[in-house]
Amino acid sequence: MELAKTPLYDAHVAAGGKIVPFAGFHMPVQFEGIVAEHARVRTAVGLFDVSHMGEISLAGPRAAAFADEVVTNSVAKLADGQICYTVACNERGTVLDDLLVYRFSAERILLVVNAVNVDKIYRHLVSLSPAGVDIRNRTPEIGQIAVQGPRSRELMQRAGFFAAASGRIAGLPYYWFLAFERGGAEIIVSRTGYTGELGYEIYLPTELTAAVWRELLAAGADLGAGPIGLGARDTLRFEPCFCLYGHELDEETSPLEAGLSWLVKTGKGSFIGRDALLREKEQGSPRRLVGLELLGRQIARQGFQVLSGGAPVGAVTSGTFAPTLQRSLALALVRNDAGEGPYTVDVRGKAAETKLVPIPFYPSRAAK
Amino acid sequence: MNPEECKFTKEHEWVYIEDGDTAIIGISDYAAGELGDIVYIELPNAGQKVTQMDPIGSIEAVKTVADLYSPVSGEVIEVNEKAVAKPEIVNKSPYDDGWFIKIRMDDPGDLEVLFSYDEYRDFLGEEGAGKDEDAEDR
Numbered sequence A: 001m002e003l004a005k006t007p008l009y010d011a012h013v014a015a016g017g018k019i020v021p022f023a024g025f026h027m028p029v030q031f032e033g034i035v036a037e038h039a040r041v042r043t044a045v046g047l048f049d050v051s052h053m054g055e056i057s058l059a060g061p062r063a064a065a066f067a068d069e070v071v072t073n074s075v076a077k078l079a080d081g082q083i084c085y086t087v088a089c090n091e092r093g094t095v096l097d098d099l100l101v102y103r104f105s106a107e108r109i110l111l112v113v114n115a116v117n118v119d120k121i122y123r124h125l126v127s128l129s130p131a132g133v134d135i136r137n138r139t140p141e142i143g144q145i146a147v148q149g150p151r152s153r154e155l156m157q158r159a160g161f162f163a164a165a166s167g168r169i170a171g172l173p174y175y176w177f178l179a180f181e182r183g184g185a186e187i188i189v190s191r192t193g194y195t196g197e198l199g200y201e202i203y204l205p206t207e208l209t210a211a212v213w214r215e216l217l218a219a220g221a222d223l224g225a226g227p228i229g230l231g232a233r234d235t236l237r238f239e240p241c242f243c244l245y246g247h248e249l250d251e252e253t254s255p256l257e258a259g260l261s262w263l264v265k266t267g268k269g270s271f272i273g274r275d276a277l278l279r280e281k282e283q284g285s286p287r288r289l290v291g292l293e294l295l296g297r298q299i300a301r302q303g304f305q306v307l308s309g310g311a312p313v314g315a316v317t318s319g320t321f322a323p324t325l326q327r328s329l330a331l332a333l334v335r336n337d338a339g340e341g342p343y344t345v346d347v348r349g350k351a352a353e354t355k356l357v358p359i360p361f362y363p364s365r366a367a368k
Numbered sequence B: 001m002n003p004e005e006c007k008f009t010k011e012h013e014w015v016y017i018e019d020g021d022t023a024i025i026g027i028s029d030y031a032a033g034e035l036g037d038i039v040y041i042e043l044p045n046a047g048q049k050v051t052q053m054d055p056i057g058s059i060e061a062v063k064t065v066a067d068l069y070s071p072v073s074g075e076v077i078e079v080n081e082k083a084v085a086k087p088e089i090v091n092k093s094p095y096d097d098g099w100f101i102k103i104r105m106d107d108p109g110d111l112e113v114l115f116s117y118d119e120y121r122d123f124l125g126e127e128g129a130g131k132d133e134d135a136e137d138r
Helices: A009-014 A034-043 A063-070 A115-127 A152-158 A160-170 A206-219 A230-238 A274-283 B029-035 B081-085 B088-092 B108-113 B117-130
Strands: A018-022 A025-030 A046-049 A054-059 A082-089 A095-105 A108-113 A134-137 A142-148 A177-182 A185-190 A199-205 A226-228 A287-294 A305-308 A311-322 A327-335 A343-347 A350-357 B013-018 B022-027 B038-042 B055-061 B065-069 B074-079 B101-105
Touching: A009 A018, A009 A025, A009 A206, A025 A230, A034 A046, A034 A226, A034 A230, A046 A206, A054 A063, A054 A115, A063 A095, A063 A108, A095 A115, A095 A185, A108 A115, A115 A134, A142 A152, A142 A206, A152 A160, A152 A199, A152 A206, A160 A177, A160 A185, A160 A206, A199 A206, A226 A230, A230 A311, A287 A311, A287 A343, A305 A327, A311 A343, A311 B038, A327 A343, B013 B108, B029 B088, B038 B088, B081 B088
Parallel strands: A046 A226
Antiparallel strands: A018 A025, A046 A142, A054 A108, A054 A134, A082 A095, A095 A108, A142 A199, A177 A185, A185 A199, A287 A327, A287 A350, A305 A311, A305 A343, A311 A327, A343 A350, B013 B022, B022 B101, B038 B055, B055 B065, B074 B101
């Protein structure tokens, strides 16, 4: 398959980014190094190119009502200008994608979906052929930059591009967004992210993306701002235990198993997967997500078998050396009846000892 | 260790010969750079017998893992415990503080099949040119 380039590809190459294929795009996996980039976001501010993410708009009288039929969380309860994190399930109650729902109004909704799932979710929505809802895949025309870290608010105040909205950006609560216009184009800024730190995500036309990226980097130089690759994006989301589609979530896993029961509003009315999820709530989930620390510091990678008393009870979904916590940690889906361990992980044929640790490993500071 | 005085494997280990029959083993700066931040290394114990080009350990980086191959046959006589305790020194100093093990060689003839420094540089040039980036984690 021909790989696509984001509007920031040339900037990444010029900055020495190591480019790898990811979800159909040429993306930077790292710049100066995953550990250094990770620390930059925990202590200062980092910029992420997330232009590969998908944006699908719903417009029309039934836009919000339709979204509520597709996702598990409540779109009806959102105020205009508010966002929710949610999953979209199939009829079996397993996860098609995890996504953000931006509510402009009951007639206008923006769904932000994973790059690997854009086409699948777009086709899914269209196949439901909702009356009175115009569905558009706007991914190719929208660039996205994430600004994340304790100095991110300060950086957003400095960049001239956001001057018209700087007061509103400073006061933006967690999981709210605002929109403003620049040269006839709509710019969206939301107080969201995937790092466990204070941060913002910016949606803008592809043709403006590189200039805004450059301005943010320049304006943030003395704050310690720098570009962050996908490698640190993964370690940063792993420490606060944010799910990653294809790891903790997939079409064989329910949101209840993955620890996302807080997203499943079975009381809100009918939605796809509701019956299966209600049943699972009553009967109990077959599996649960647990946190493990590897005492010998080996790394438990995705797919490694988890055992209890020598018998297989599950598999690792994500695992790495957590740079902030300086421990080798893993998330694993294990059978609900597997007991409380001790578990071992099969690391290339050797049993690695673990202990159960509470999730999340790192408490998110994003809402502060 | 001066890399120009080392021999290399195609798996990116270097070997430096000390006192005639002692081989000091590490990984090249290229390998350390490609792996990225190294967070855990598993090495054979002192006293263990190893065979040329057998896997004898592993090197875990944040994103990936690589096997360590023994460039020569012989007996492990020393392990760099500092590198085991602080694997990041392998990234910082792959040819000096970041060495892995010392092996007393059974047969110095093992060295003949290894690359010289210049041959290794040429090998990297060819590998770099023909290299297809590995598919990353999703």
